[in-house]
Amino acid sequence: MNVHARLAAAALILASITACSPEADKSASPAATTPATVQSPDAHAFRIGALEAVALRDGEIVLPNAANESPWSDTAGARTVLTGAGQPGDAIHLSVQPLLVRDGERVVLIDTGAGGRMGTQNKLVGSLRAAGVDPTTVTDVLISHAHGDHVGGLVGADGSLTFPNAAVRISEPEWEYMKAGAAKAGEAALLAAVTPKVQPFAPGARVTPSIRAVALAGHTPGHSGYEIVSGSERLLYLGDAMHSSVISVQRPDWVNGWDTDGAAGVATRQGLLERGAAGSQRIYGVHFPFPGLGRFQRKDDGFVWVPEG
DSSP: OOHHHHHHHHTTTTTTOOSOOOOOOOOSOOOSOOGGGOOBTTEEEEEETTEEEEEEOOEEEEEESSTTTSSOSOHHHHHHHHHHTTSOSSEEEEEEOOEEEEETTEEEEEOOOOTTGGGOOOOHHHHHHHTTOOGGGOOEEEOSOOOHHHHGGGBOTTSOBSSTTOEEEEEHHHHHHHHHTGGGTOOHHHHHHHGGGEEEEOTTOEEETTEEEEEOTTSSTTOEEEEEEETTEEEEEOTTSOOOTTHHHHOTTSOOTTOSSHHHHHHHHHHHHHHHHHHTOEEEOTTSSTTOEEEEEEETTEEEEEEOO
8 A cells, every 4th residue: 555545544543533522631740851951853842932842753754756655746846846955856755743832731742643654763752751741741632634644643552542641632624524434444443542532623723822723724624733822923833734845835836645625735835835935934844854843935936945943
């Protein structure tokens, strides 16, 4: 099964989650070490205004730049774009890095990585510990969408919850989409484990005091980004609105075969680039080169990704 097919199947793995769930257990307090003190190649600490955040390395997906493997059908064009950016043209490298945010008393994890799926290295729990965070202290898990490289880390190899005290938040349209494909999921153990924890939200809802969901159409029916705001500073978590920091940014008009609505995906990318460059919006690309922080910038008649630092 190629990577596209694996991702499509994995999109459904939470399909029979119920909409009712208890509140997350807030009694456990975060570990004493704060992100400002992190010293690890797999955990990059930074701030969003007064908020502490950490980019957490889970691993990397490597796709051959070939038909039936890459989501972009123009493999020759992709090679040209990649080599023009100084990257190898025969493969597409996509980092996987969930984001940790401390929002008051809440310890928030955005997406959970692949849990070792798709050839990734399953580093998330180790990266969390390097950031001074025990998985049991995570209070909220925000899911951008249900592909395996975003929800695979919800459970461990033994099927138990990785974040047992966390509420799992996911948009209502995504939930409906996943329910419709329940028979194809093949993830009964994961479903049984997470069912009591799920709390669906309306598109655009404020999901924590400092984090608002942002509907980013095209990839899946309920795909959500997340805008994190503190004072005058803000960061937009892209989810899978964009995958490659080169191809998605320089050729947003190319249809991505992983999108359920290709035209909407193109429009979303173009809008994000236009608005992001115009406002110098700080961006977190979960699949961009680690740690995924940077901004879009106009160049000639298009755009480029400019990483921080």
